[in-house]
Amino acid sequence: MPVVTTPYAPGTPCWVDLMVPDQQAALDFYRDLFGWQGEVGPEEFGGYAVCTLLGKPVAGIMKAMSMDGSPLPPPTWTTYLSVRDATATQEAVTANGGQVLAPAMAVGELGRMLVALDPQGAAFGAWEPLQFPGAQIVNEPGALVWSQLNTSDPAGAAAFYEAVAGLRAAPMPEMPEFTGFQVDGRTIGGLQGLENFEAGTPPHWLTNFAVDDVDSTVDALVRARGTVLVPAFDMDKVGRMAVVQDPQGAAFAVVATSAPALP
Template sequence: MVPDQQAALDFYRDLFGWQGEIGPEEFGGYSICTLKGKPVAGMMKSMAMGDQPPPPPNWTSYFSSADADATEAAIRANGGTLIVSATDVGGIGRMLIGVDPQGAVFGVWQPKGFDGAAIVNEPGALVWNQLSTPDPKGAGVFYQAALGLEAGPMPDMPEFTGLQVKGRTIGGVQGMENLPEGVPPHWLVNFCVDDVDSTADALVRAGGSLMAPPFDMDKVGRMAVVLDPQGAAFAIVATNEPVKP
């Protein structure tokens, strides 16, 4: 979500090679961004909800669900709250926006003709979802109970709790000890790139900024945490080894 949707479409087209355009009014102008003709992400203009101001620019991690209403009930039953209750999006899916007990926002999507990202784990596409929270253990319990994600230690990186789907790790959970004071609990989307340094340079030239300049991370690869020109945070990652699709 961003205030200037067209500017965001132009920025990510140049950075990642995405294609997209502002969508029809009945879908709130929602843009499906594609890479090699397949969907990889979505964008829409920030809008006020009731008497609340528009949300700040942000990327939201979405998790697939077979039943969004049942997931909503599980979120509530396990201490989470809802920003947007389960609602139909045309005939292509059903969605909700939730908040975990520690305050991190996430989305849930029930496919009804549109599955979501069709390319992952390659340059220009999503490769990882990272949760920063003051209570990693509690977060693991919540996401396992509410979304069915399996939480457990990552043997190669003991500082992280891994989140798995059918035995495959799709994200991680970490504490907030090393983050600046005042940063709220949050999910951070990570996009794969060929070269972190050159991508970071291009981002800065296009008006973005660096929160954590390129650095090497043991057993993962090279990464940076950045802001796009409108202030939405995300990470870029070049892995040491090819990741499995």
């Protein structure tokens, strides 16, 4: 099992975190589903919990908080792209039609981050690594394996992420009917329109976690009061997958694949 200890190439999804109303319930749910270990963190970091798998960080879980008395944001997984300079990335976001939700800020000595919306409205994060490169296990059961942008304007989104993060949209060599996001010529994520989604589905990044067995994972999720959005199915040259929601409503996918994307 390879362990990531150096910064990800700029543009690569390097971290994911979850914002939910009930942080402890989410920690318990993902512990049982993926084997993660995590606990509510220090107050100075808003109680942010870093979840580990086999002792290595793989994802974060935080309690949703209201801003200025507004309603709580919906439960959601956020994908963070590795960047060289968070401040420069923030400037590129606004210059290319995006909106900054959380301006570039330091996270102790670990790195610098920001959260933004792309022009179509999909939320994403950017991470400038200092002492912390991001997820230290990927492409293994219970860890991040793929990030998929589902958007109302694929061409517009492709231009935005190329300008902001250096991602290049191109057909995937093994599946030319699909569009992938590439870093240094290597496919590290995907891009597609919303034609196959229910009407009204907003643009979003979908986090995909690797599992040994999709069907048994989905069964366990349902027993824990999660919801199946897209039942398990086989995708040619990829593997078996399903799209689900945790009990608080955050969507993600589970995938059993022999074609991992991340380093």
